[in-house]
Amino acid sequence: MFDLNRGPYSTYKKIALHLVLIIISFIVLMPIIFGISVSMQPRAQIFSYPPSFLPDRLYFDNYIKAWNLVSLDKILVNSILASSVVMLGKLGLGVLSGYAFSHFEFKYKKFLFFAVLFTLMLPMQVRVVPLFEFISRLGLGNSFSGLVLPFLASATTTFLMRQHFLTIPKSIMESAQIDGCGPFRFLFQILLPLSGANLAGLAVVNFLVMWNAYLWPLIIINDDQKKLAQQGVKMLFASSSERDWGIIMAGTIMVVIPTLIVFLLAQKFFVKGIATQGIKE
């Protein structure tokens, strides 16, 4: 039925295709849909058998309870702050280093470029032990600086900014140089204004990466008031001993809502951002 020649289709076939796609979409979204549904059910309804697929009425108590249980106000603000700082850091440093690699010739350029790319092989998980000791020794344990510092530079962002800057025609730089435009003015007044879409895409991806980060915040932040969104999810499980699913799901949904908003607003950039990560050459 799914011809590989991709249409055109008869009306009957179109309807059949839509039906299949709707069913699969429902299955893909099932965990989220049921999560939202149960978050709006009172305890009695959740634990009645058979389980209800829809709430009887709009019921938001679980949201209020979850919000207070893990002080979501603080946690969400912390996460927005941390994700924004990391995003800005990665973009800022990525633009500068990408520019260095795209528009300058200097000694050890190849080696330094390789040294940046090599860090792709050093994920957080393999350096977490010494990094934790190092950050603690700097006196930055359980602090915002300790949380964000290790994330501020990124090989991917550097690489993608370089790739983008290389696509900007050489003639623009030549005329800028002839006009006596210095390297920094060239970057800020000519290159960056031509990079809006790329910066937006990288901003979205980098924001979400930090928003979704779990291992490092879990290790470095102990103070409940300083914790981030993903730790909030874990706290929901730890705090509600009897597995109050309504509250847990309400909290989970609140943690995922910013992700969904950012993703849906910028899904074009997001998909492009991921897809370009695959380009190695």
Added chain:
Amino acid sequence: MQKLNYRSHSLVPYLLLSPTFIVLLLFLYWPSINSVFLSLFKQAPFGRKRIFVGIQNYINLFQDPAYLNSLLRSTLFIIFTITIGLVFSLLLAVILNQNLKGIKFYRVIFFIPYAISPTVAGSLWVFLLNPVAGQVNYLLDLAFNIQVNWLTNSFFAFLAIIIATVWKNMGFNIIFFLAGLQAIPDSVYESAEIDGAGAITIFKDITIPLLSPTTFYLIIMNIIFSVFESFGIVDIMTQGGPADSTNIVIYKLYREMFINFRPGIAAAQSVILLTLVIIVTIFHFKYGSNNVHYQ
């Protein structure tokens, strides 16, 4: 041709690179090197005193049945998530590659799980699979009259983290399969059809071979995902249990360091993982573009 660039500003590139390199050296290179160093020492819990033990930590690890079990579990986990994940993703990508009005809307829906964090994915699936209020068991009961203790049975807990991981990473795989499918020119299919090939034959003999570079890339990326990114899923869903059945290497490493406070052993585990990443990456660069042919 003369390469024009800012030659006269010889210090500028280093200036531009210095913030990036400060971060990379301090927080990426230094800790990685330190992992190797730390792994050669034994440290008393909370103690400052370190005793040099050479490769003893590694010897202990490879003689420790718990660690070998963790390695085995991780290998199985990787094999199953990749096989199941890629098969599903490819089928969905083929469906999403139809030239249909509104197809973009469906594509967006299918990508959503990838934007969601492992922690949230774990949380949603713990609920869905819980035997009391979850819908999955209810539906299984309705359809096959069976009740599954998802997270308290070793086998099903292992299956549960595979399901959650496959679900979460599907969007990523679909994006790349879709890109791969769209890069195959229609003329290839047309000529195959003229030759009288059926849909299944075309898919098996043309689509899959032509997608091999994409598949290869996705296998590499999924190895990295399943080794590292599944930490959040495991921590929320099973905490490595029951009976260590989901104690995959990254979770074991975390527990060694932050629950058992054995930095030496934990560092040795980091170095083993680091070696794995480097092998996989070298493999990727060596065979990625040569052995897999694209037309």
